[in-house]
Each structure stands twice: as structure tokens, then as C-alpha cells.
Amino acid sequence: MNTGKTPNRSLLYVALLAATLMAPGPSYGVEPDEILEDPQLEERARLLSQDLRCLVCRNENIDESNAELARDLRILVRERLVAGDSNDAVIDFVVDRYGEYVLLKPTTTGANWLLWAAGPIMLLMSLLTAGVFLRGRKRASETPETELSEDEQKRLKEILDR
Structure with missing residues (x-):
């Protein structure tokens, strides 16, 4: 017979829900002062940033990185977009400046x-x-094994008899 108190299940569910909601989610390196006012340009900047490698963090894109160089690259991408460059022109500009290593998906040329x-x-x-x-x-x-010739057999017998 169990004389101890059983925990209230609904209280457990509430605690589990609260823990889940407080768990850290994905954090992005984009800071509020970097975000463009034009939502279309911001969306383009985010798409471009996901294909560019943070040169400090190596296998992290600049959109997720908190490194200073990643911040500089995000600002550079946004400046080029505000200046009217196309997506390809922005990528070409960044690759010309930092090399092809900055691309998370390298080209198959060259x-x-x-x-x-x-x-x-x-x-x-x-x-x-x-x-x-x-x-x-x-x-x-x-290949079939060949028998020893008579001379080879005599020579082998002499060697073994010694």
C-alpha cells in the first residue's frame, strides 16, 4: 500500500510545458540595428547571408554567426543590396573581396x-x-603446379641431406 502523496499530473504537464518554452531556441547573429527597413531587401539579405561562410567560425553561415567579421559581412551585403546590386552581383563582390572560400557551396568551375x-x-x-x-x-x-625435374630432385636431396 502506497501511503505517499502522488504528484498531480496536470502540475507535471504545466512544468514540462514551461521548461519547453524556456528552452533556448535558435539564435541568429543578426542584430536589430542591421535589419533593413524594406522587408523585401531584408529577405534577400537573409537568403544571401545563408550561403556565405563566416571566415571565423568556418562552417557557420554569417546569418547565424556572432563574430565581428560576420557582422561586417552582413552589413556589406545589406549595403550592396541598398545600392541596387542584384543577388549575383553581391555574391561576386564578396567572392572577389574574400575569395571563393567564403561560399558555403563552392562552384564547380576552375x-x-x-x-x-x-x-x-x-x-x-x-x-x-x-x-x-x-x-x-x-x-x-x-596455374597447375609442375613436378620437379630429376636434376632438381637430386639437388634438393643433396641440400636436405647436409
Whole structure:
């Protein structure tokens, strides 16, 4: 027989709901003073910022990063958009200034094609090497063993008798 008090289930549900609501959500690095007044330009800036890498945080886009350089890049993107640049022109400007590493999704032009093709090329080379190796092993096991000649048998007997 349980003599202790049982907790009220509705109180537990309320506590769980409160804990869930107080849990931290995703935080963005965009500060209120950076946000543009024109909602269309701000939306374009956010889309562009998601494709640009924070050079301090490495694998984080500048929209989520709190680094100073990411803030500078966000402001630069917004300045270029206010100046009337297209999305491609803004990306080209940032890439010209900071290099192609700033793109989270690098292009497949220039020397980057080798990086994109390296994985499949290495896979094909390893499959080819494995095929040649297995074919060679199969041929080696198919060759019949030859008996020793009489001279070889005499020489072997002399060596073993010593």
C-alpha cells in the first residue's frame, strides 16, 4: 500500500510545458540595428547571408554567426543590396573581396572541379585496382603446379641431406 502523496499530473504537464518554452531556441547573429527597413531587401539579405561562410567560425553561415567579421559581412551585403546590386552581383563582390572560400557551396568551375571529381575518381580507381588484384589471384590459383625435374630432385636431396 502506497501511503505517499502522488504528484498531480496536470502540475507535471504545466512544468514540462514551461521548461519547453524556456528552452533556448535558435539564435541568429543578426542584430536589430542591421535589419533593413524594406522587408523585401531584408529577405534577400537573409537568403544571401545563408550561403556565405563566416571566415571565423568556418562552417557557420554569417546569418547565424556572432563574430565581428560576420557582422561586417552582413552589413556589406545589406549595403550592396541598398545600392541596387542584384543577388549575383553581391555574391561576386564578396567572392572577389574574400575569395571563393567564403561560399558555403563552392562552384564547380576552375580548379574546384578537381575537388568535386576527386571522390568518384578515387572510387573508380580503387574498384579497378581491386578487380585487377582479384583477377591476378584467380589466374595464379589456376596455374597447375609442375613436378620437379630429376636434376632438381637430386639437388634438393643433396641440400636436405647436409
